[in-house]
Amino acid sequence: MTDAVGRIVTLAVPAQRIVSLSPAGTELVFALGAGNRLVGRTTWCDYPPEARAVPSVGDGLSPNIEAVVARRPDLVLLYRSPLDQSAADHLSRLGIPAVVLEQDRLSQLGRAARLVGRLTGRDSAGDSLAAVLAGIVARPAPPAPVRLAFVVWDTPPVVIGGGSYLDELATLAGAVNVFHDLPGASASVALETIAVRDPDVIAMPRDSAGVDAGPPAFLRRPEWQVIRAVRERRVVYLVGSLFGRPTPRAELAIAELERLLKDAKP
Amino acid sequence: MKTLALGAVALLALLLAIVLGPAHVALADLATSDIVRSLRLPRAMLAFLVGGALALSGTGLQALVRNPLADPSLLGISGGAGLGAVVAIALHVTNPWTIPLAAFAGALGAMALVYRLGVMGRGGAGLDAATLLLAGVAVGAFAAAVTTAIVSLSDAAQLRNAQLWLWGGLSGASWQTVGLMCAYAPIPILALLASARSLDLLALGEEPARHLGVDVPPLKRRVYVAASLLTAAAVAVSGVIGFVGLVVPHAMRLLWGHRHRPLFPAAFVGGGALLALSDTAARVIVAPRELPVGIVTALVGVPVFVVLLRRWTTS
Numbered sequence: 213m214t215d216a217v218g219r220i221v222t223l224a225v226p227a228q229r230i231v232s233l234s235p236a237g238t239e240l241v242f243a244l245g246a247g248n249r250l251v252g253r254t255t256w257c258d259y260p261p262e263a264r265a266v267p268s269v270g271d272g273l274s275p276n277i278e279a280v281v282a283r284r285p286d287l288v289l290l291y292r293s294p295l296d297q298s299a300a301d302h303l304s305r306l307g308i309p310a311v312v313l314e315q316d317r318l319s320q321l322g323r324a325a326r327l328v329g330r331l332t333g334r335d336s337a338g339d340s341l342a343a344v345l346a347g348i349v350a351r352p353a354p355p356a357p358v359r360l361a362f363v364v365w366d367t368p369p370v371v372i373g374g375g376s377y378l379d380e381l382a383t384l385a386g387a388v389n390v391f392h393d394l395p396g397a398s399a400s401v402a403l404e405t406i407a408v409r410d411p412d413v414i415a416m417p418r419d420s421a422g423v424d425a426g427p428p429a430f431l432r433r434p435e436w437q438v439i440r441a442v443r444e445r446r447v448v449y450l451v452g453s454l455f456g457r458p459t460p461r462a463e464l465a466i467a468e469l470e471r472l473l474k475d476a477k478p
Numbered sequence: 479m480k481t482l483a484l485g486a487v488a489l490l491a492l493l494l495a496i497v498l499g500p501a502h503v504a505l506a507d508l509a510t511s512d513i514v515r516s517l518r519l520p521r522a523m524l525a526f527l528v529g530g531a532l533a534l535s536g537t538g539l540q541a542l543v544r545n546p547l548a549d550p551s552l553l554g555i556s557g558g559a560g561l562g563a564v565v566a567i568a569l570h571v572t573n574p575w576t577i578p579l580a581a582f583a584g585a586l587g588a589m590a591l592v593y594r595l596g597v598m599g600r601g602g603a604g605l606d607a608a609t610l611l612l613a614g615v616a617v618g619a620f621a622a623a624v625t626t627a628i629v630s631l632s633d634a635a636q637l638r639n640a641q642l643w644l645w646g647g648l649s650g651a652s653w654q655t656v657g658l659m660c661a662y663a664p665i666p667i668l669a670l671l672a673s674a675r676s677l678d679l680l681a682l683g684e685e686p687a688r689h690l691g692v693d694v695p696p697l698k699r700r701v702y703v704a705a706s707l708l709t710a711a712a713v714a715v716s717g718v719i720g721f722v723g724l725v726v727p728h729a730m731r732l733l734w735g736h737r738h739r740p741l742f743p744a745a746f747v748g749g750g751a752l753l754a755l756s757d758t759a760a761r762v763i764v765a766p767r768e769l770p771v772g773i774v775t776a777l778v779g780v781p782v783f784v785v786l787l788r789r790w791t792t793s
Contacts, residue, residue, distance in 0.1 A: 271630075365642055366650075367643050367650045368642065368768060370642065391766075393766075394766065394767065399766075399767045400642075400767060400768045400769075401500070401766055401767055401768050402500050402517075402649065402766075403517055404499050404500060404501040404518070405766045407512075407517070408500075408501035408502075408513070429573055429576070435516060435517060435650070437516070438512055438516045438517055
């Protein structure tokens with residue numbers, strides 16, 4: 213089997229000891245019914261709650277090879293990034309099968325589901341999850357009356373662009389990301405650019421600890437009041453564990469975003 | 479004549495900063511547009527004030543340590559400010575002014591530490607130029623290391639954006655930040671201006687300056703503290719902006735000569751104009767995206783720096 217970066221991986225028997233180095237990989241393994249075979253995860257892996265019981269091998273951003281090897285895995289799932297790719301090569305040289313998964317977009321998650329399904333002997337679960345996800349992606353988007361901007365940071369203002377999972381979610385939830393034309397996953401923009409694109413609602417991702425923390429301080433700063441959605445306090449908060457990455461719970465994320473937008477809409 | 483030209487350049491820089499931007503504002507609407515009034519005007523003024531403060535600070539420091547490569551960011555102040563900001567972000571504060579205040583506190587802390595180390599050189603007799611520079615580099619590197627450690631050990635996703643804050647540039651500009659700078663900057667600026675004549679004499683060397691009636695140790699303390707206070711405020715409102723404090727003093731010295739009475743005002747106006755122009759470029763060149771203004775000033779500053787370095791090492 214070939215992974216997202218063209219590495220060929222073969223397993224004689226389905227993997228029994230899996231280390232996942234990304235939250236999306238961890239959730240995928242649980243969704244395929246192989247969660248009990250996880251022996252390592254990252255500090256960021258917060259879903260499903262059972263994942264917390266799996267030993268952590270670090271933050272996974274620059275994988276700690278020793279910590280991974282110490283878990284004696286027969287399969288390591290990595291996230292597609294330069295640091296992870298060199299870690300994957302390192303693990304292969306040590307004789308540990310390593311697979312790089314690309315799951316930045318909903319459309320890529322199906323392929324990852326099929327691949328992990330095969331490697332864990334859960335072929336049919338992987339295929340049916342892929343089919344469900346393909347169905348969601350192929351669904352005709354509802355008309356988009358709500359104009360939305362995702363703001364992830366304030367100084368400088370950083371927004372989510374068209375090349376992202378959140379942009380896909382916005383479309384599927386019947387909204388339009390006013391920064392859809394920016395090709396990257398995120399971009400730094402001037403406040404006046406947000407002001408003239410005039411979103412109806414601003415959505416802000418938050419880690420689970422910060423969801424109930426109230427509006428962030430910068431929304432009270434005078435220069436932000438130029439933006440209509442800020443003046444009218446039309447700001448919604450997205451829980452990182454549901455919205456931060458493509459997950460098999462995409463359907464739930466879409467419904468949740470629809471609900472938040474309906475409550476906030478002018 | 480050249481004073482008139484510099485004034486014209488500064489006015490043009492401010493005008494461009496108000497007229498140009500990623501959002502289209504018709505010329506007829508300039509006076510009434512909320513974007514101009516609440517965003518571009520305070521941002522242009524803050525850019526001018528910060529650029530002026532950094533250039534003035536750099537001019538004073540170069541005279542103080544008698545080294546053409548001295549720059550406000552070499553003295554550990556930016557590193558201290560960054561550490562303060564990261565700690566504030568890590569503590570999940572909800573007051574919009576906490577991060578700038580923490581950055582300012584960090585800058586002052588670094589300044590005090592560098593000053594202490596600088597005084598310890600030469601048996602505590604006075605600030606020693608070389609010790610001051612080395613202490614600045616060491617304290618800056620240490621603060622940067624602690625900052626990176628906090629960022630990489632923390633679980634909060636917010637902290638990964640702390641570096642962005644440091645490179646944040648002028649996007650936090652508002653009438654409040656302009657007001658703060660206007661209220662705060664005059665005292666260190668006046669302290670530097672008052673030292674102009676003594677700094678001219680110090681250029682001859684510490685011994686000759688003393689014979690000509692300059693009380694060298696208090697002069698050095700005054701210039702160091704004033705320049706650091708200006709830099710600390712600049713970092714607190716705009717993050718780390720490099721090269722303005724290095725390049726502008728040299729450019730102005732080529733035009734105005736080495737006497738500090740005319741050099742200080744020229745450096746302030748020149749620095750202000752350069753940063754206002756750079757910030758306009760940062761907002762417009764890749765619109766609707768925005769570049770960190772520090773990148774624009776570095777793109778202009780590094781080539782000038784290289785030329786200076788060549789001239790300095792060959793002479």
